Amino acid sequence: MHSYPVKLSSKAVNLWFGDKHVLKDITIDFHKNQITALIGPSGCGKSTLLRCFNRMHDLTPDVRIEGKFLLEQQDLYEKGLSVTQVRKRVGMVFQRANPFPKSIYENINYGLKINNIPKSERQGIIEQALKESYLWDEVKDELQKPATRLSGGQQQRLCIARAVALRPEVILMDEPCSALDPVSTLKIEELIVELKKNYTIVIVTHNMQQAQRIADKTVFMYLGEVIEAGDTKDVFGSPENDLTANYVRGRFG
Amino acid sequence: MKRLTPVIEWGTLLLTTGTVCFFLVVILWDLAIKGAPALSWTFVTALPSEGMTQGGIFPAIMGTILLTLITTIVAVPFGISCAIYLDEYATDSWVTRLIRASIRNLSGVPSIIYGLFGLALFVQALHMGTSLLSAGLTLGLLSLPYVISTTEEALRRIPASTREAALAIGSTQFESIRDLVLPSALPGIMTGIILSLSRAAGETAPILFTGVAFYINNPTGFLNQEFMALPYHLYMLSTQHHAIEQVRPLAYGTALVLLIVVFLLNLTVFYIRHKHSNHA
Numbered sequence: 001m002h003s004y005p006v007k008l009s010s011k012a013v014n015l016w017f018g019d020k021h022v023l024k025d026i027t028i029d030f031h032k033n034q035i036t037a038l039i040g041p042s043g044c045g046k047s048t049l050l051r052c053f054n055r056m057h058d059l060t061p062d063v064r065i066e067g068k069f070l071l072e073q074q075d076l077y078e079k080g081l082s083v084t085q086v087r088k089r090v091g092m093v094f095q096r097a098n099p100f101p102k103s104i105y106e107n108i109n110y111g112l113k114i115n116n117i118p119k120s121e122r123q124g125i126i127e128q129a130l131k132e133s134y135l136w137d138e139v140k141d142e143l144q145k146p147a148t149r150l151s152g153g154q155q156q157r158l159c160i161a162r163a164v165a166l167r168p169e170v171i172l173m174d175e176p177c178s179a180l181d182p183v184s185t186l187k188i189e190e191l192i193v194e195l196k197k198n199y200t201i202v203i204v205t206h207n208m209q210q211a212q213r214i215a216d217k218t219v220f221m222y223l224g225e226v227i228e229a230g231d232t233k234d235v236f237g238s239p240e241n242d243l244t245a246n247y248v249r250g251r252f253g
Numbered sequence: 254m255k256r257l258t259p260v261i262e263w264g265t266l267l268l269t270t271g272t273v274c275f276f277l278v279v280i281l282w283d284l285a286i287k288g289a290p291a292l293s294w295t296f297v298t299a300l301p302s303e304g305m306t307q308g309g310i311f312p313a314i315m316g317t318i319l320l321t322l323i324t325t326i327v328a329v330p331f332g333i334s335c336a337i338y339l340d341e342y343a344t345d346s347w348v349t350r351l352i353r354a355s356i357r358n359l360s361g362v363p364s365i366i367y368g369l370f371g372l373a374l375f376v377q378a379l380h381m382g383t384s385l386l387s388a389g390l391t392l393g394l395l396s397l398p399y400v401i402s403t404t405e406e407a408l409r410r411i412p413a414s415t416r417e418a419a420l421a422i423g424s425t426q427f428e429s430i431r432d433l434v435l436p437s438a439l440p441g442i443m444t445g446i447i448l449s450l451s452r453a454a455g456e457t458a459p460i461l462f463t464g465v466a467f468y469i470n471n472p473t474g475f476l477n478q479e480f481m482a483l484p485y486h487l488y489m490l491s492t493q494h495h496a497i498e499q500v501r502p503l504a505y506g507t508a509l510v511l512l513i514v515v516f517l518l519n520l521t522v523f524y525i526r527h528k529h530s531n532h533a
């Protein structure tokens with residue numbers, strides 16, 4: 001039925017923070033070269049779910065995870081698989097742009113360095129990553145400038161470039177535009193749509209219009225459960241569940 | 254009445270701030286006026302002579318500088334490592350809570366107790382004798398809890414997003430701390446270190462039993478020898494000397510030099526902080 005193969009999936013996932021049952025029996029597929037939006041009211045567990053796929057909960061105390069997370073056939077939580085390997089294949093962009101307090105060049109170079117990419121290749125990769133993130137033309141003459149002096153939108157594109165530079169297979173985005181103005185937001189959305197040619201993208205968003213503008217698939221979550229998942233136009237146009245209908249029509253959230 | 258309240262609030266705050274500053278200025282002024290005449294090139298480079306009524310305080314300056322150096326070598330690496338462990342690695346268990354409580358309590362222990370402890374451990378049990386090393390180690394222990402707490406505080410101020418950014422591109426926890434968290438926290442850490450060291454440099458009680466000497470005629474500090482130090486020299490000149498009135502100007506001079514040494518220490522931090530903030 002789907003023309004795009006499954007790239008990333010979770011199987012019967014349950015997650016607890018202490019006694020709090022945050023994710024309940026979540027089984028879900030994300031398709032290759034597609035943008036999937038995770039929507040739902042605050043506290044529904046969408047960011048928590050997103051962060052499972054690159055094991056960002058590893059250092060959180062008191063967290064218990066059951067179930068399986070698969071990247072193609074690879075179990076992401078397999079014993080003996082290093083977390084840095086996982087994160088190289090599954091990149092992440094955060095809610096607030098968080099460039100390192102270093103130069104623009106170093107922001108991307110640092111990731112290449114710690115992943116042991118040979119020095120001779122780095123220059124090319126950095127240029128490529130900045131071009132892919134629509135940032136190259138704006139910064140090519142001032143790569144040594146501190147990244148913190150870029151505008152908010154530019155910083156977020158730099159963070160995308162930083163993720164893209166490592167050639168991940170999946171990019172997770174946790175409300176990447178929520179701190180940006182409308183113009184910067186549109187630019188990033190254009191970029192995300194462009195990126196899906198090469199990557200599989202999962203994006204958490206609070207913005208209904210954004211989900212409809214860019215996402216091929218949409219997953220609606222509520223109180224730790226997946227209520228409805230499907231093509232974006234179906235989830236928004238003809239939702240099967242009343243909760244979904246009320247949420248996408250802005251009646252709560 | 255409503256309109257007067259802000260004026261009263263503002264006035265009270267200004268008054269208290271003013272009072273504090275006033276006393277600080279008076280103390281500094283008094284020291285500068287009475288100490289300045291004693292200052293000269295000979296005063297800072299010569300050995301004391303004529304029963305310390307003449308000559309300079311070079312051995313005491315050297316002693317204090319070397320002592321602070323040893324304190325730094327002991328307190329800084331241990332303190333920073335310990336803080337990194339507590340803030341970044343340790344889980345919140347009763348053990349870590351106990352460690353934290355101990356550190357807080359240690360920083361409240363009077364310095365003379367550290368002196369006694371140093372005497373028992375370094376001087377006697379470890380046979381280091383009353384020496385520069387024993388005193389330096391004792392002051393290192395004294396500074397440790399301050400360095401740990403201030404470093405931990407500085408690390409805690411670095412937002413989780415900085416750590417996550419590094420982790421998300423495949424750095425190990427250690428790499429993220431070494432390359433991003435520590436450099437960002439450096440200004441705060443440096444401030445804490447210098448404040449602790451300034452305090453250690455001015456301490457008299459802990460070195461009293463562990464190595465400081467009334468008078469030595471040898472300016473070179475060897476680790477296994479006794480030494481002179483500015484705070485003790487000052488104490489001695491002002492209370493123990495046979496001709497207190499005669500050496501009073503020298504005492505003020507010594508106090509001024511001690512202040513200058515501490516001030517220079519602080520200046521170094523400002524320089525490092527400034528350089529660092531320009532970098533980022």
